[in-house]
Amino acid sequence: MTKHQKRLSVPKSWPVERKEETYTTKAAAGPHGEEGVPLLIVLRDVLGYVDSKKEARYALEQDSVLINGKAVSDERRPVGMFDILAFVEREEYYRVFPDEGGRLSLTPIDEESAGSKLGKIIGKTQVTGGDTQLTLHDGQTLLVDDASEYDANDSIVVSNDDGEVVAHFTYEEGALVTAVRGAHAGQIGTIDEIQVTPGSSANNVLIEGDDDRFETVEEYVVVIDENFTDGGDGE
Known part of the structure; x- marks a missing residue:
């Protein structure tokens, strides 16, 4: 099975430029399903810590790159929403968070939050x-x-x-949430109303943001704590 994927066909959440090159690394099987971004892309294309797959493999051999507290050795390991990345030697810590374009981005956090x-x-x-x-x-x-x-x-x-x-x-009216997919991905606000739809159709959620009020489907909504917007740990 190929370990490469055409850039034009990668999920919108992947932080890659689709027209620079034809192929990019394919994520290995693991968390987050098809939305998972290979760790190599984070190390090379987002952070610029390595220039090649060979350099990434060498860095991972040092057991100083952690995802959710565990050392990672596979450069194709999927990284996804709300994962915690720790670079022990650099003393740098990040939370994966969706930006307003729906792409996964890295929010710096402190060691305790990691x-x-x-x-x-x-x-x-x-x-x-x-x-x-x-x-x-x-x-x-x-x-x-x-x-x-x-x-x-x-x-x-x-x-x-x-x-x-x-x-x-708790998921309820009044809860602070972020939209993680759809037209409003990355926007944060408070649930104003949960509209329960009869049958198999998705429930709609009306959210009051800082600047506007928007609507999205329940599947795209994740309850967060205010600390998640400023690098805190949510406790």
């Missing part, structure tokens, strides 16, 4: 033993004791060290 990651709950199932398994937007799963505390579309902050939930943001 210890945990935001996740949107997209599934909740009962498992053997009575625990509840939560599935997050990037495919991560974790077990919780109290099923009633969490619902789909809520957001949680998970510790990178032990996988424990350290903060919980």
Whole structure:
């Protein structure tokens, strides 16, 4: 299977110039599905820390590049929304956050904030033993004791060290949110109204932003904390 992908066909969220060259690196299988951006693109095209795949591989061999607290050795490892990137030797830390064009961008954060990651709950199932398994937007799963505390579309902050939930943001009117896809990707505001649509159609969400009021579908909305807009950890 090829490890290259045509630039013109990459997802809109990828931070690459589509017309500079014909091909770019293809993401390996992993978190975030097709939306995941290969780490090489972040290192080379976004940050400029390396000039080639060979340099990226050498850098990763030093175990000083972490994603969500774990050292990464594969330059094709997918990076996606709300991942935490840590460059230990440089003492630099970033949160992956959608910008207003829908592209994934890097928000500088402090070392303490890099210890945990935001996740949107997209599934909740009962498992053997009575625990509840939560599935997050990037495919991560974790077990919780109290099923009633969490619902789909809520957001949680998970510790990178032990996988424990350290903060919980409820999806409800009045919650601070960001749109992560669609025409309003990257915009932040407060939920004014959740319009429940009968049948299988998506629910609409009316959001009051700083400058305007906009509407998007529920799938594109993620609850955040005000600290996520200024480099804080959401706690």
